[in-house]
Amino acid sequence: MRSECAVANTLDIVGDRWSLLIVRDLLAAGQLRYGEFLESAEHIPTNTLADRLKKLEQAGVLERELYSEHPPRAVYRLTKAGRELGAVVDAMADWGVRHLPGTRRITP
Amino acid sequence: MRSECAVANTLDIVGDRWSLLIVRDLLAAGQLRYGEFLESAEHIPTNTLADRLKKLEQAGVLERELYSEHPPRAVYRLTKAGRELGAVVDAMADWGVRHLPGTRRITP
DNA sequence: CCGAATCCTAAAAGATACTG
DNA sequence: CAGTATCTTTTAGGATTCGG
Numbered sequence: 001m002r003s004e005c006a007v008a009n010t011l012d013i014v015g016d017r018w019s020l021l022i023v024r025d026l027l028a029a030g031q032l033r034y035g036e037f038l039e040s041a042e043h044i045p046t047n048t049l050a051d052r053l054k055k056l057e058q059a060g061v062l063e064r065e066l067y068s069e070h071p072p073r074a075v076y077r078l079t080k081a082g083r084e085l086g087a088v089v090d091a092m093a094d095w096g097v098r099h100l101p102g103t104r105r106i107t108p
Numbered sequence: 109m110r111s112e113c114a115v116a117n118t119l120d121i122v123g124d125r126w127s128l129l130i131v132r133d134l135l136a137a138g139q140l141r142y143g144e145f146l147e148s149a150e151h152i153p154t155n156t157l158a159d160r161l162k163k164l165e166q167a168g169v170l171e172r173e174l175y176s177e178h179p180p181r182a183v184y185r186l187t188k189a190g191r192e193l194g195a196v197v198d199a200m201a202d203w204g205v206r207h208l209p210g211t212r213r214i215t216p
Numbered sequence: 217c218c219g220a221a222t223c224c225t226a227a228a229a230g231a232t233a234c235t236g
Numbered sequence: 237c238a239g240t241a242t243c244t245t246t247t248a249g250g251a252t253t254c255g256g
Contacts, residue, residue, distance in 0.1 A: 003149035006204025006211040007132050007197055013208075015125060017248075024115050034219050041111035045249050050220055060207070071218075071256040081207045088203060089115055091195040096114025099168070099189045100121075103114040125229080142238050153230050158239060179236070179237075222253070229246065235239090 013059045014085065018044050018052050020092070023078065023085050026062065028106065031077045041106075061085065121167045122193065126152050126160050128200070131186065131193050134170065136214065139185045149214075169193065 002008050014020050025040050026032060037049055044052075053076060056062045061082040064074045078085075096103045111117075122128050133148050134140060145157055152160075161184060164170045169190040172182045186193075204211045 004210065004212055005129075005132075005149060005214045006201045006208065007214070008129060008150055009208045009211045010200040010204040011125070011128060015123070015128070017119070017123060020119060020123070021113075021116060024113075035217090041113060042116055045251095046220070047222080047250085048248065051248095073218075081203075084203055084206065087199040088196065091199045092118040093114045095189075095192055095196060096118040098192065100114065100117045102112065103117045104112055106113045106115070153232095154239070155231090155241085156229065159228095181238075218256090220254090223251090225249085225251105227246100227248070229244100231244080232242085234241075236237105 010088075013056075013061065014088070016052070018042075018048060019056060019061075020085070020089060022049075022052055022056065023061065023082060024089050024106070026076065026078045026082070027086050027089060031075045033073070033075055037076075056082075118196075121164075121169065122196070124160070126150075126156060127164060127169075128193070128197060130157075130160055130164065131169065131190060132197050132214070134184065134186045134190070135194050135197060139183045141181070141183055145184075164190075 002012065014023065021040065021042055021044070022037060025037060029036070034049070037044065038046065053062070053064070057064055060079055062076050062078050064076055066072060066074050093105045097105055122131065129148065129150055129152070130145060133145060137144070142157070145152065146154060161170070161172070165172055168187055170184050170186050172184055174180060174182050201213045205213055
């Protein structure tokens with residue numbers, strides 16, 4: 001923990017290049033499998049995706065549910081805490097739409 | 109621009125490890141000089157601070173005003189667009205306070 | 217074919233020393 | 237005090253490989 005600041009510590013969890021985009025995609029879709037994240041517009045590298053999913057699961061932002069054993073297959077969903085990050089994603093979408101011409105809100 | 113998504117493009121501006129902390133400090137203080145940023149709790153490295161201030165100035169988030177010529181001295185302030193990032197910082201502070209024990213809102 | 221793990225390179229962060 | 241320059245370490249990105 002870098003400090004007591006709630007903003008700084010939230011950034012330690014979702015402040016990297018990809019985590020909030022993963023949250024955005026889950027907010028839009030409800031649940032996604034590994035390969036479905038890879039199809040998203042920004043094309044996250046496969047190894048980076050695996051890292052972020054692990055980190056976000058450990059942080060309690062999303063949960064992984066196995067729906068098959070052989071081979072192991074999982075879907076990812078936001079936890080309650082993860083869904084509450086919707087407020088952050090939403091504020092960013094608002095700001096982008098207002099200040100960055102050519103951008104739009106991908107999902108309602 | 110990675111995509112049309114407002115969230116992704118907002119992240120390209122403030123989605124790194126430090127930018128939103130700089131915005132946070134300016135929201136709290138109104139205006140700051142270079143050295144005052146360095147005193148903040150998270151101890152941003154001096155070269156990284158210089159990079160971020162330039163990038164955020166170019167993005168129209170903050171502005172730099174010289175108040176002395178010899179030697180050159182400047183203060184940094186948020187622009188109107190920068191102040192509107194307060195909604196993002198606020199949402200992160202809320203989330204952190206709710207989900208990360210031991211953290212608190214540094215400024216009202 | 218899907219879900220990763222590995223390897224290697226490129227970019228960014230961080231510490232520290234230095235200059236006007 | 238306000239930055240720059242340099243060097244080292246860490247992280248990200250991309251291609252490829254591998255197991256089920």
